[in-house]
Amino acid sequence: MATLIRNAKAGHEWTEYELEAYNIRIDYQDTATFFGNAILPPPTVHPDALNAEEAEDAHDKETARLLHHLRSAMIPEEHESAVADFATHLLEYMGFADPPRMTRRDKELSFLNCGIRSSASPDVCVYLERDGIILLVQEDKRLKNNVDATGQLIAEAIAAFQYVNNKRMLHRRDLLKHAVFPGIVMIGTAPRFFKIPVTTELNHAVRSGAFPEDPTVVSGYIPPVVADGAGFAVGMLSRNNRRAIFQCYEAFKKFVVTI
Numbered sequence: 001m002a003t004l005i006r007n008a009k010a011g012h013e014w015t016e017y018e019l020e021a022y023n024i025r026i027d028y029q030d031t032a033t034f035f036g037n038a039i040l041p042p043p044t045v046h047p048d049a050l051n052a053e054e055a056e057d058a059h060d061k062e063t064a065r066l067l068h069h070l071r072s073a074m075i076p077e078e079h080e081s082a083v084a085d086f087a088t089h090l091l092e093y094m095g096f097a098d099p100p101r102m103t104r105r106d107k108e109l110s111f112l113n114c115g116i117r118s119s120a121s122p123d124v125c126v127y128l129e130r131d132g133i134i135l136l137v138q139e140d141k142r143l144k145n146n147v148d149a150t151g152q153l154i155a156e157a158i159a160a161f162q163y164v165n166n167k168r169m170l171h172r173r174d175l176l177k178h179a180v181f182p183g184i185v186m187i188g189t190a191p192r193f194f195k196i197p198v199t200t201e202l203n204h205a206v207r208s209g210a211f212p213e214d215p216t217v218v219s220g221y222i223p224p225v226v227a228d229g230a231g232f233a234v235g236m237l238s239r240n241n242r243r244a245i246f247q248c249y250e251a252f253k254k255f256v257v258t259i
Contacts, residue, residue, distance in 0.1 A: 011120025043246030114209030189235030
């Protein structure tokens with residue numbers, strides 16, 4: 001909304017207000033629309049990842065390590081760092097960070113917002129030394145602070161756009177005019193997937209604190225997972241959920257490309 005007041009905010013302070021202030025909306029889509037196919041590919045994981053109830057039941061060492069992190073991420077007192085640990089290991093396990101890609105934790109990104117230098121720090125990102133960030137992951141901490149993490153993820157994508165263009169400028173490469181950043185919000189061990197377009201117009205609006213005329217439409221997808229009686233998503237602790245979520249990650253790989 002053009003009349004909303006826009007102030008410089010760090011990435012972790014972005015909420016639905018900032019999305020409205022910069023003409024950004026989220027369009028949650030069905031499987032076929034988001035992934036381009038209603039039938040998702042089978043997960044290319046060790047059978048233990050689908051069948052083992054606990055880490056002790058897995059014969060494959062890497063799968064056992066993943067399931068240890070999965071269980072740890074479900075423990076409330078260890079929740080915040082454990083969820084980021086799990087998200088990191090899951091990306092590596094699924095092949096998102098095969099060389100020359102690498103995962104980074106809490107990478108601080110400086111970005112210009114309303115003419116003031118601010119910072120955004122994704123919990124996890126997949127990174128290429130030459131090209132910069134190609135995937136962002138943010139934990140949803142709403143159980144602690146009642147704030148939806150989607151706004152934070154979108155702020156991080158805008159910061160990543162500025163970061164990538166700064167790298168391109170240093171290497172005397174053409175600046176990006178448009179990029180789509182794949183992103184994941186983790187609610188415990190239950191992911192939500194996003195495709196976040198960032199244009200020159202949106203970037204300039206955020207840098208100067210202006211309202212962009214053209215809306216930015218972020219595509220979102222929520223996997224069909226079950227929750228326990230208290231409403232807290234059990235995420236990948238459920239083996240039925242695990243298969244469906246692995247399939248989503250497998251299908252999401254095609255969006256994680258060099259920008």
